Amino acid sequence: MSDSIVNRIQRRRGDLFAEACPSRSVLEHVTSRWGSLVLILLRDGTKRFSEIRREIGGVSEKMLAQTLQALEGDGFLTRKVYPTVPPRVEYTLTPLGHDVSEHVLVLALWVEKNLGEVMKRRESHAASRKN
Amino acid sequence: MSDSIVNRIQRRRGDLFAEACPSRSVLEHVTSRWGSLVLILLRDGTKRFSEIRREIGGVSEKMLAQTLQALEGDGFLTRKVYPTVPPRVEYTLTPLGHDVSEHVLVLALWVEKNLGEVMKRRESHAASRKN
DNA sequence: CTCCAAAACTTACCTTTAGTAAGTACGTAC
DNA sequence: GTACGTACTTACTAAAGGTAAGTTTTGGAG
Numbered sequence: 546m547s548d549s550i551v552n553r554i555q556r557r558r559g560d561l562f563a564e565a566c567p568s569r570s571v572l573e574h575v576t577s578r579w580g581s582l583v584l585i586l587l588r589d590g591t592k593r594f595s596e597i598r599r600e601i602g603g604v605s606e607k608m609l610a611q612t613l614q615a616l617e618g619d620g621f622l623t624r625k626v627y628p629t630v631p632p633r634v635e636y637t638l639t640p641l642g643h644d645v646s647e648h649v650l651v652l653a654l655w656v657e658k659n660l661g662e663v664m665k666r667r668e669s670h671a672a673s674r675k676n
Numbered sequence: 677m678s679d680s681i682v683n684r685i686q687r688r689r690g691d692l693f694a695e696a697c698p699s700r701s702v703l704e705h706v707t708s709r710w711g712s713l714v715l716i717l718l719r720d721g722t723k724r725f726s727e728i729r730r731e732i733g734g735v736s737e738k739m740l741a742q743t744l745q746a747l748e749g750d751g752f753l754t755r756k757v758y759p760t761v762p763p764r765v766e767y768t769l770t771p772l773g774h775d776v777s778e779h780v781l782v783l784a785l786w787v788e789k790n791l792g793e794v795m796k797r798r799e800s801h802a803a804s805r806k807n
Numbered sequence: 808c809t810c811c812a813a814a815a816c817t818t819a820c821c822t823t824t825a826g827t828a829a830g831t832a833c834g835t836a837c
Numbered sequence: 838g839t840a841c842g843t844a845c846t847t848a849c850t851a852a853a854g855g856t857a858a859g860t861t862t863t864g865g866a867g
Contacts, residue, residue: 559791561713561784564733568791569709572784576707578700578825582692594844602695605826610845620797630834631843641793648783653692653703655779660690660699662772666751709854725815736855741816761862762814810866817860824853831846837839 574619575645579604579612584638584646585653587622591637621645705750706776710735710743715769715777716784718753722768752776 559568574580582601586592592600598609613636616622621642627633638646656663690699705711713732717723723731729740744767747753752773758764769777787794 557792559788561716561788562731562733566791567795568787571791571794572712572787573709575787576712576783578704581703581707585692595842598844600693602693605828606845607827607847608825611825618798618801619794620801626844629843630832631841632833632845634844641790641797645783645786645790648779648786652707652776652779652783655776656699656703656706657690657692659772659775660697660702661688663702663750664698666772667749670749670751726813729815736857737816738818738856739854742854757815760814761864762812763816763861765815808867812865813863814861817858819858820856822853822855824851826851827849829846829848832843834842836841 571619574615575621575649577612577615579608580616581649581653583609583612583616583636584621584642584649587636587638588643588646588650591635593636594634597636616642702750705746706752706780708743708746710739711747712780712784714740714743714747714767715752715773715780718767718769719774719777719781722766724767725765728767747773 559571560566561568561572575584579601582604583597586597586600594609594613597613598604598606601609604612613622613624617624617636620639623637623639625635625637627635690702691697692699692703706715710732713735714728717728717731725740725744728744729735729737732740735743744753744755748755748767751770754768754770756766756768758766
């Protein structure tokens with residue numbers, strides 16, 4: 546059972562250009578609006594729910610919970626609950642999560658660094674549309 | 677006017693963790709469901725609308741047009757119209773677009789390569805929730 | 808000569824997802 | 838005893854995404 550047909554299929558590479566390939570949902574989780582920021586943030590180490598919420602400007606509790614569940618489901622992070630009152634839940638990147646987050650970080654840094662350049666082009670593009 | 681306050685602010689790095697920072701919309705454009713695939717596809721060279729549509733499984737014309745407009749507006753690609761009948765419109769990466777697309781590609785390749793690993797974890801996570 | 812196909816969109820409509828705000832449980836501090 | 842903090846979930850609304858059909862013009866099939 547450790548080498549079933551299902552296993553072998555799943556070991557095959559994904560193809561993002563194929564409509565039904567599940568790799569698309571994985572990419573969506575890691576590049577989603579809040580998913581990418583969570584992955585980057587957790588590179589600093591374990592953090593609890595409320596910490597993450599405070600550090601990511603503009604996330605709602607609902608979306609953060611949803612995002613964390615998706616990333617946990619894909620095995621990018623682990624969730625540890627301490628049954629105290631008030632509750633305490635800690636999130637930590639797995640090795641797999643640490644691995645993707647590095648690529649997400651590189652992309653994010655590129656965007657931050659090149660924001661000025663992009664904004665210039667946005668303006669000249671908007672201006673050219675007014676003619 | 678080439679060094680106004682606005683210019684100087686815009687040359688500053690973006691901050692993705694700040695709620696109102698426009699870098700967020702840039703990252704969203706390049707990592708959007710169809711945006712990332714378009715950027716990767718155009719690394720092969722100039723392509724026309726219908727070619728892109730055919731090569732990306734599942735895009736609708738509406739979403740593709742919208743995606744291309746966003747990427748053009750940010751200066752990641754150029755649009756060239758040939759006023760023939762039927763119309764012919766070609767899309768080409770700019771140097772800036774080629775630059776981001778590289779990072780998007782690395783991330784996409786990681787996801788494709790590690791799909792099997794992620795799917796395994798999805799299943800064991802789903803199983804653990806059933807208890 | 809008429810009808811259809813093709814390309815790159817746009818528009819109207821419907822569905823799914825995201826966002827907002829309020830609710831919950833429980834113990835501790837004031 | 839009233840309010841507070843944590844980590845959520847739920848109900849509702851707003852926004853985004855998806856589907857399907859319409860548009861324009863002309864070369865080619867029949």
